Amino acid sequence: MFSRKIPNFLLKPIMNFVLLTYLFFARLFQVDFEPNNKLDDSYTKFNSFDDPQPIIEYNQVDYRDILAEAEKNGETIQPVNRNKPLTVKVEECSQCGAPKKYLYSFGHDPDGYQKFQCKLCKHQWAPKKPKKPKNHPTYRCPFCNYALAKEKKRKHFTKYKCRNDDCSKWKNEHKRYRYRAYNFDINKLELSRPDKEPVNLDHSHYGNFTISKAIDFYVSLGLSLRQAERALKLAYGVSPSAQTIQNWTVSLAYRLAPKINELDLPLSGIVAVDETYIKIKGSWHYLFTAIDGENGCVIAQHLSKNRDAKGAITILKRIIDQYQDQKFVLVTDMAPIYRAAVHAAKVFLKTNIDHKQLKGLFANDDNSDEIYRPYKNIIERFFGTYKAHYKRHKSFSSFDGALTHITLYQLYFNYLKPHSSFNDKPPLIVEGARGQPIESWAQLIRWITKTDR
Template identity: 30%
Template sequence: MCKICDSRFSPDESRFSSVKLRCPHCGNTLVPKKDRKHFIVHKCVNPKCPYYLHNLKKVDKADLAEDYGKNKYQLHYIYREFTMDFFSMDLNTLPKNASSLKFNKHNSHVMSLCLTLHVNLGLSLRKTSQALKDLYNISISHQQIANYCKTAAICIKPFVDQYPYEKNNVFTADETYIKIRGIKTYVWLIMNAATRSILGYQVSDNRGVGPCILAMRMAFHGLAKLPKNFKFIADGYSAYPLASMEFAKKFGKDFTFTVTQVIGLTNDDAVSTEHRPFKQMIERLNRTYKASYRHTNGFDNIDGANYDLALWVAYYNFLRPHKHAGYKVLNEVEMLQGVDNMPGKWQLLIFLGQQTILNIQKNGTAASERNCCQ
């Protein structure tokens, strides 16, 4: 029943129930122009729109004289309506199809040796198998090593993602590409410029704004609001400003930030000159990751790429000594400090990951019980 006129109506059948997107500058209805994978592009086509007329004044006169010269510029108001809610996706979902940690032929020490040779030393699966045979007389197939790595990644990833990293006021991000069955796939990396820790990472089959949002969600995990004078530094790719707009729309002023874009390879402007060192940090991180990826000659599926990246991030953040940190690890875990060999550290990382999984399951069960009670 309407609260004003006391008339009854059906929201499903009412002609007033449909939502129309309108231009904030002139009020005209936006027209859908392009249907992309994760969003629909709406455009204001009103030729008298103040936004359009204001931008038209800035167009070069020579371009106006040409046929379709105005098409070189983005003059009309454009709105992207996302068809998928990337903020409701669960980042803690664990992959399936992992092997068990109950060993029949080998033991946990052999598994940690496989991780040390494959992840730390960058050996391929087949060379890892050969090294174990030559050094320790352990006969193990390369497929069994891949199964061990998959299981270890599933156990360790929740600990790496949930760890309370120190988060300063400068984040830098970039994307690089890898090959899966010969097809180009993208890896997104976000790091804290002060501590050099990797805060967000994602493997995606596209270079759209969706995977960028998921990587940013990982980087902002645990923050109630952004630090003071926060800077997010990236290249000139359009996905980063679009993702920042979605964060501002979703969470308000506490997560409103501007992406500082360092464009090109030379310092042609003041912004690039000031922020070039931060861009070089993430480019160096890309090269470090690609060095560990190169021996694989690509992956067979996206799950393999996810497992490999998760193990490498765990190694980079918790096990790898870094020169700028005085040849110490970036994030010191008290339980790992008393271990004097790398296989033992991998076993403890798996244990810490298992504890994190149990805590996530308990919290999820408690939350569902509270919802049932309510």
């Protein structure tokens, strides 16, 4: 057999070619790489928790109010003593509506357009310059009243920064005042949940027993839809299709999701929040989860396309609503999105949160918050348990399908799954119409059917 060693100078090009070929086919056939956990640095810089909100100018001021205020304070404002006529025809201030007798020339802007300044409101503008549409109010620094300049624009917020070198914050702390303006209403954020009901479970000819067993195979045992289909055929001699089982699960999750908030959920005052990743149609999505530190039950879950501050704020808002103005300790990792969420909760939701952050998987004696690491480990163990159920799916085929599995697993984990730490019983109990505990999917389906009537 002919054999010959490859020359050394060819080894590196050959290895590079093999590596590039592997990476090409890995991406082509969707090899299961972990997502990139890197976050941009736009989350790392924002105001101190003690900084006030900016002065926001939503509407134009009225020059008559300015004159009346000055008259009240004994400081009458006289019209401009003009030596030369205005070179550009202008009738009034574009900000407060002051007549042109209160306007004076103020040089030219960088593009050569004549500028004017109003003596009353100090507004500067160039009348002949083409105007750009303004889609946000004017934000002013609360320390110096200087208009904030746009620093960065991100998908869910825009960062503004005070660039005034005479600002008292800059002079005293050598830090610029920053403000993050979100492009969504924080008070209207809601947890993700299925938004459709493909079939009416009450009119299925298979009956609640078959439906409950399908849910049991799919959620409780962690089988895939096709494995659940085969298990039903082998165990009970019925053969609904995988799509039918999927319709059952989505419809049940759709009906149960609004009632999760009504179920009994004892709270200990310690909440651990973290996120893990799952794949939907070949793309990574992030599952934010909040777990009670003492009871180990799931408080809330939110599925998001991005690992960003909006997802963190959404689940934190749900925790705040659950606690109903009671204080709690929030335990998270060092991801800056959680600090941004805590900051947003204080500013917009008027809630002060005791936030404890832990770095990495191992203890750090220099961190005073290390006593809270056991609570962080609880949520890591939950993700391990959930991934054991999720791994057979590899990738969900739709966003609603993923939400369905997450919603039903939360109910199963809290109210149906036997836990060794609770003497092989569920940590929480749902009571039926007659006060009896609900211990199976069949009883849960009957309960939801009766409560919907």
